[in-house]
Amino acid sequence: MTTNAGNCDQRHLGCSCRGDLAVHERGAQERAEARAQAAELAPCPECDRPTPPLQLVTWGNCRACRTAHSRTQEPLRW
Numbered sequence: 001m002t003t004n005a006g007n008c009d010q011r012h013l014g015c016s017c018r019g020d021l022a023v024h025e026r027g028a029q030e031r032a033e034a035r036a037q038a039a040e041l042a043p044c045p046e047c048d049r050p051t052p053p054l055q056l057v058t059w060g061n062c063r064a065c066r067t068a069h070s071r072t073q074e075p076l077r078w
């Protein structure tokens with residue numbers, strides 16, 4: 001098995017293994033965990049609080065912001 005120093009397929013993702021498989025594996029795992037966490041929670045655009053993406057998609061902000069808005073905003077009357 002040959003290692004191609006500096007020829008890592010995840011270098012563009014920030015891998016600094018330079019062909020060191022142990023470093024590469026560790027880095028790959030860290031990136032995978034970071035991605036999994038990012039998929040779980042995303043920062044609310046208003047308060048930066050980690051929020052499930054579903055809430056951001058549904059309301060555009062986190063539960064706390066939504067509650068605050070619904071308290072401060074009068075319901076619109078047409």
Ligand SMILES: [Zn+2]
Pocket residue numbers: 008009010011015016017018019023024027
């Ligand atoms: Zn690598």
Ligand SMILES: [Zn+2]
Pocket residue numbers: 044045046047048049061062063064065066
């Ligand atoms: Zn918020």
